[in-house]
Amino acid sequence: MSSVALTSRSAAFSAVREQVYMIFPNDLNSNETVFGGLIMAHMDRYAAVVADRHAGGVCVTVSVDAVHFMAPARKGDVLVFAASVNRAWNTSLEVGVRVEAECIGSTVRRHILSAYLTFVAVDGNGKPRPVPPLTTEGYSEQRRFEEAQFRRNTRLKHAEDIRALRSRV
Numbered sequence: 001m002s003s004v005a006l007t008s009r010s011a012a013f014s015a016v017r018e019q020v021y022m023i024f025p026n027d028l029n030s031n032e033t034v035f036g037g038l039i040m041a042h043m044d045r046y047a048a049v050v051a052d053r054h055a056g057g058v059c060v061t062v063s064v065d066a067v068h069f070m071a072p073a074r075k076g077d078v079l080v081f082a083a084s085v086n087r088a089w090n091t092s093l094e095v096g097v098r099v100e101a102e103c104i105g106s107t108v109r110r111h112i113l114s115a116y117l118t119f120v121a122v123d124g125n126g127k128p129r130p131v132p133p134l135t136t137e138g139y140s141e142q143r144r145f146e147e148a149q150f151r152r153n154t155r156l157k158h159a160e161d162i163r164a165l166r167s168r169v
């Protein structure tokens with residue numbers, strides 16, 4: 001078991017802000033918009049940094065849900081990533097990621113993607129280990145905290161329903 005002290009941590013402690021990626025032609029799909037998998041790979045990396053910081057050690061992605069592509073990004077756009085912990089439970093935590101795009105020469109940003117990733121902190125044997133609780137500040141962090149519990153309940157219920165369904169067929 002890790003010796004990480006389980007004192008609460010704020011979202012700001014681990015948050016990643018304003019991480020940029022410039023889109024080049026080899027990032028595009030055959031529709032001339034950005035390949036979604038590229039955005040998802042970046043999203044997972046930034047979210048992993050946030051999870052590792054919060055947990056004070058290695059975390060693995062266990063689940064990704066609610067990936068919503070709101071608008072396409074195009075050649076010449078700059079993607080801007082932000083990620084922070086929404087809630088921490090026993091050994092798992094949820095990280096929310098928001099991706100925006102800005103066209104060079106413009107200050108206007110478009111919302112490209114929002115997603116929620118669940119990570120589990122693991123020890124040297126790959127076994128789950130406890131994570132510090134999250135303290136929230138202000139309305140937005142409290143809203144994300146509440147919504148994360150709602151998503152967790154839905155995830156667990158879904159997994160239970162699938163298990164029940166499989167046991168009947």
Ligand SMILES: CC(C)(COP(=O)(O)OP(=O)(O)OC[C@H]1O[C@@H](n2cnc3c(N)ncnc32)[C@H](O)[C@@H]1OP(=O)(O)O)[C@@H](O)C(=O)NCCC(=O)NCCS
Nearest residue numbers: 060061062063089090091092093118120122126127128155
């Ligand atoms: C993550 C992993 C260590 C969990 O092991 P496990 O034996 O299933 O652990 P548990 O059943 O004790 O669950 C541990 C936590 O994960 C959560 N969890 C497990 N499966 C989950 C899922 N599908 N979605 C969301 N959370 C999940 C549990 O709710 C629990 O959280 P809590 O302690 O905060 O309540 C194991 O599933 C694993 O190694 N998965 C592969 C991860 C990986 O390699 N990711 C990179 C992609 S290649």
